[in-house]
Amino acid sequence: MKTVNANQWTRREFTVQSALAMLSGVAITLSSCGDSNSSTGPSTTSAPPPAGANVGVVGTNHGHTAVINAAQLTAANAVSLDISGNANHPHTVNLTDAEVGQIAGGTRVIKASSNNNGAGFGSHAHSVTFN
Numbered sequence: 001m002k003t004v005n006a007n008q009w010t011r012r013e014f015t016v017q018s019a020l021a022m023l024s025g026v027a028i029t030l031s032s033c034g035d036s037n038s039s040t041g042p043s044t045t046s047a048p049p050p051a052g053a054n055v056g057v058v059g060t061n062h063g064h065t066a067v068i069n070a071a072q073l074t075a076a077n078a079v080s081l082d083i084s085g086n087a088n089h090p091h092t093v094n095l096t097d098a099e100v101g102q103i104a105g106g107t108r109v110i111k112a113s114s115n116n117n118g119a120g121f122g123s124h125a126h127s128v129t130f131n
Contacts, residue, residue, distance in 0.1 A: 059127040063087035066128045073104040093128050103130045
């Protein structure tokens with residue numbers, strides 16, 4: 001076996017060592033935020049959204065969830081959404097009353113989240129697309 005240096009391991013060696021670590025009860029976590037301007041990526045939610053809610057797609061997602069509930073859509077007032085979701089750090093998306101009205105009417109709205117320095121993810125923001 002080679003010295004424990006990721007730059008020296010082949011993909012096969014890494015896979016074998018990862019499997020051995022999992023069998024021994026040690027967790028290996030690889031994560032990256034990536035390009036904060038992308039509007040694609042997996043969206044992680046722990047439960048289905050409430051009826052009438054609009055769920056935004058969080059770009060370069062690593063556990064964030066952006067949901068505007070039905071009451072907020074009906075009121076069409078400005079909202080500040082905490083999109084922390086299952087991530088270990090917060091982000092906020094601020095929507096104006098006009099943007100909430102557009103989302104309620106079915107128009108696509110894309111907003112950038114706040115730029116927060118999360119543990120292990122560095123300073124970054126996310127693009128959130130509604131509709």
